[in-house]
Amino acid sequence: MRTLFGIILGAAITIGGAYLYDSHNALAGTPKEQAMVNWDIVGQKWDVFTTKAKVQFDRLSDRAKAQWNRHVG
Numbered sequence: 001m002r003t004l005f006g007i008i009l010g011a012a013i014t015i016g017g018a019y020l021y022d023s024h025n026a027l028a029g030t031p032k033e034q035a036m037v038n039w040d041i042v043g044q045k046w047d048v049f050t051t052k053a054k055v056q057f058d059r060l061s062d063r064a065k066a067q068w069n070r071h072v073g
Contacts, residue, residue, distance in 0.1 A: 022035040 018037050
């Protein structure tokens, strides 16, 4: 459990650090430095991921309800 928590925490710190770095450079107005991450693409991919996750969760939830109803009667 600690390993999973460590992986999630490490990913969150890495993404947060990249976001802070990019937002700091955007505020500084340095045109020679480009952002490390294309946040528009990240947002699009995140939307696709969450949509697929919701569909899968709903599908698994419906299957679990059907199994429960079949088991209970």
